[in-house]
Amino acid sequence: xxxxxxxxxxxxxxxxxxxxxxxxxxxxxxxxxxxxxxxxxxxxxxxxxxxxxxxxxxxxxxxxxxxxxxxxxxxxxxxxxxxxxxxxxxxxxxxxxxxxxxxxxxxxxxxxxxxxxxxxxxxxxxxxxxxxxxxxxxxxxxxxxxxxxxxxxxxxxxxxxxxxxxxxxxxxxxxxxxxxxxxxxxxxxxxxxxxxxxxxxxxxxxxxxxxxxxxxxxxxxxxxxxxxxxxxxxxxxxxxxxxxxxxxxxxxxxxxxxxxxxxxxxxxxxxxxxxxxxxxxxxxxxxxxxxxxxxxxxxxxxxxxxxxxxxxxxxxxxxxxxxxxxxxxxxxxxxxxxxxxxxxxxxxxxxxxxxxxxxxxxxxxxxxxxxxxxxxxxxxxxxxxxxxxxxxxxxxxxxxxxxxxxxxxxxxxxxxxxxxxxxxxxxxxxxxxxxxxxxxxxxxxxxxxxxxxxxxxxxxxxxxxxxxxxxxxxxxxxxxxxxxxxxxx
DNA sequence: TGAAATGTTGGGGCG
DNA sequence: ACGCCCCAACATTTC
Numbered sequence: 001x002x003x004x005x006x007x008x009x010x011x012x013x014x015x016x017x018x019x020x021x022x023x024x025x026x027x028x029x030x031x032x033x034x035x036x037x038x039x040x041x042x043x044x045x046x047x048x049x050x051x052x053x054x055x056x057x058x059x060x061x062x063x064x065x066x067x068x069x070x071x072x073x074x075x076x077x078x079x080x081x082x083x084x085x086x087x088x089x090x091x092x093x094x095x096x097x098x099x100x101x102x103x104x105x106x107x108x109x110x111x112x113x114x115x116x117x118x119x120x121x122x123x124x125x126x127x128x129x130x131x132x133x134x135x136x137x138x139x140x141x142x143x144x145x146x147x148x149x150x151x152x153x154x155x156x157x158x159x160x161x162x163x164x165x166x167x168x169x170x171x172x173x174x175x176x177x178x179x180x181x182x183x184x185x186x187x188x189x190x191x192x193x194x195x196x197x198x199x200x201x202x203x204x205x206x207x208x209x210x211x212x213x214x215x216x217x218x219x220x221x222x223x224x225x226x227x228x229x230x231x232x233x234x235x236x237x238x239x240x241x242x243x244x245x246x247x248x249x250x251x252x253x254x255x256x257x258x259x260x261x262x263x264x265x266x267x268x269x270x271x272x273x274x275x276x277x278x279x280x281x282x283x284x285x286x287x288x289x290x291x292x293x294x295x296x297x298x299x300x301x302x303x304x305x306x307x308x309x310x311x312x313x314x315x316x317x318x319x320x321x322x323x324x325x326x327x328x329x330x331x332x333x334x335x336x337x338x339x340x341x342x343x344x345x346x347x348x349x350x351x352x353x354x355x356x357x358x359x360x361x362x363x364x365x366x367x368x369x370x371x372x373x374x375x376x377x378x379x380x381x382x383x384x385x386x387x388x389x390x391x392x393x394x395x396x397x398x399x400x401x402x403x404x405x406x407x408x409x410x411x412x413x414x415x416x417x418x419x420x421x422x423x424x425x426x427x428x429x430x431x432x433x434x435x436x437x438x439x440x441x442x443x444x445x446x447x448x449x450x451x452x453x454x455x456x457x458x459x460x461x462x463x464x465x466x467x468x469x470x471x472x473x474x475x476x477x478x479x480x481x482x483x484x485x486x487x488x489x
Numbered sequence: 490t491g492a493a494a495t496g497t498t499g500g501g502g503c504g
Numbered sequence: 505a506c507g508c509c510c511c512a513a514c515a516t517t518t519c
Contacts, residue, residue, distance in 0.1 A: 355490090410491085414491080
C-alpha cells in the first residue's frame with residue numbers, strides 16, 4: 001500500500017479537484033490543498049463549451065486540449081487515481097459529482113477571463129446551495145491582480161513600471177513537486193470518453209503535422225523548459241527575434257493550458273542565472289516576456305472588454321475596411337509578401353508562429369490592409385495552439401496602437417525590410433514559401449522587384465506560381481497614416 | 490519590440 | 505590651394 005494512503009485520514013470528507021486551465025500536477029496549489037485535506041480526491045475536468053461563449057477554445061487549442069487531457073489522465077492514473085471527464089455546464093456537473101461522491105469541498109485554480117469569472121461565480125452559487133464549499137487558489141499568475149497596483153492604487157497601464165514593480169518585489173518560492181499518489185474513492189463516478197468530445201479534427205486532418213512539433217502535457221512542458229534553460233538561454237537575447245532559428249522557449253502552449261506554472265519557470269530561470277554567475281541578458285529578457293503574459297492578464301482582468309473593444313476610445317471611430325478577399329489572402333498566406341505568407345503558413349501547419357513574425361503579419365493586416373484587429377485576433381484564436389484570451393487581445397491591441405502602452409499607430413512595419421533584417425539568410429521564407437525558394441537572397445523578400453531574367457531562372461512566374469502583392473506597401477502606409485490623422489483630433 | 494523624410498557632416502573628385 | 509558639388513554615412517525629426 002502506498003505510503004500516502006496510510007497517512008491519510010479515512011474519515012475525512014471527499015474532495016473534488018476541478019481542473020480548469022491548470023492541467024498539471026506539480027506546483028498546483030489547489031490539488032495540493034485537496035490532497036492535504038486528507039480524504040479521497042476525485043480529479044475532474046469539465047468541458048463547459050457554452051460558458052466561454054464566443055471565446056470557447058479554437059480548433060488548434062482543442063487539438064492541444066485533447067492531447068493535454070490525455071497526458072494528464074495518464075499521469076493521474078500512474079498515481080492510482082482517475083481523471084473524470086464531464087461535458088456540460090460546470091455548475092451542474094460539479095454539483096452532480098459532489099452529490100454522487102459525497103464530496104463536501106471542490107478545489108480549483110483561479111482563471112482571469114471574464115467568462116471564467118462568471119463561470120466560477122455560478123459554480124460557487126450552485127455549490128453553496130448544496131452546502132458544498134468551493135476553494136479557489138492562485139497559481140496561473142506570479143502575482144494576483146489584487147496584489148499589485150501603482151502608487152495611486154490604480155492598475156498598471158504601462159509595462160515598464162509593471163515589470164519594475166513585479167521584478168523588484170517578487171521572489172518565487174520553491175515550487176511544489178507533483179504529489180506522489182492520493183486516495184481514490186471507493187466507487188468512481190461515470191466519466192465521458194475523451195474521444196467522444198471530438199476535440200481533434202478528422203476529415204480533413206489539418207493538424208496532422210502538429211504532433212511532430214509539440215509534446216503537449218506536463219512532462220513535455222518540463223522538458224521544454226529544461227532544454228531552453230540549458231541551451232538557448234544565453235542566446236535568447238540575441239536570437240529571439242530570428243524566426244529562422246530555434247531561439248525562443250516555445251513554452252507558450254504549455255503555459256496557456258497550465259501544464260507548467262509561471263512560478264516554476266521563474267524559479268528555474270533565476271536558479272540558472274545564479275548557477276551561471278553571469279547571464280548575458282538572456283534569461284532576464286526571457287523573464288520579461290513571461291511578465292508580458294502577466295501584464296496582459298492584469299489588463300484583461302481590469303478591462304474585461306479588451307478582446308472586443310479598443311482600450312483607447314479614439315480608435316472606436318477608426319475607418320477600418322471590410323475586405324473579405326484580402327482577409328482571406330492574409331489567412332491563407334497569399335499576400336505576395338514572402339515573410340507575411342511564411343508566417344501565416346507556419347501558423348496553419350504548426351499551430352504556432354514566431355513572435356517577431358506575429359508582429360509583422362499583424363502590422364500588415366491592421367495597417368497595410370486596414371482590416372480590424374479583431375479579425376486577426378479571431379483567426380489567431382482559432383489557429384494558435386497557445387491561444388490565450390488575454391495575451392491575444394492585448395497583443396493585437398498593442399500592434400493596432402489602440403491598447404494600453406501600445407506601439408504608436410504610425411509604427412508601421414515594412415514587410416520587406418523586416419524580412420531582410422530578421423530572416424537574413426532567407427531560411428525561414430524558403431522553408432514556408434517554397435515557390436520563391438530559388439530566388440537569390442537579394443530578391444527573396446521582394447520577388448515583385450526582381451527582373452524578368454532573375455524570375456525566370458528561379459522558376460517564379462508572378463501571378464501564376466506566386467501571387468503579386470495584394471497591396472503596394474508604400475501607398476498602403478500612406479493611406480494608414482492618413483486614417484490615423486483623421487482620428488487624432 | 491519602426492520607417493521614411495529630412496538634416497548634417499565629411500571625404501573625395503574635379504575644375 | 506581652393507571652392508564646389510556629390511553622396512554616403514550617420515543623426516534627427518516626423519509620422
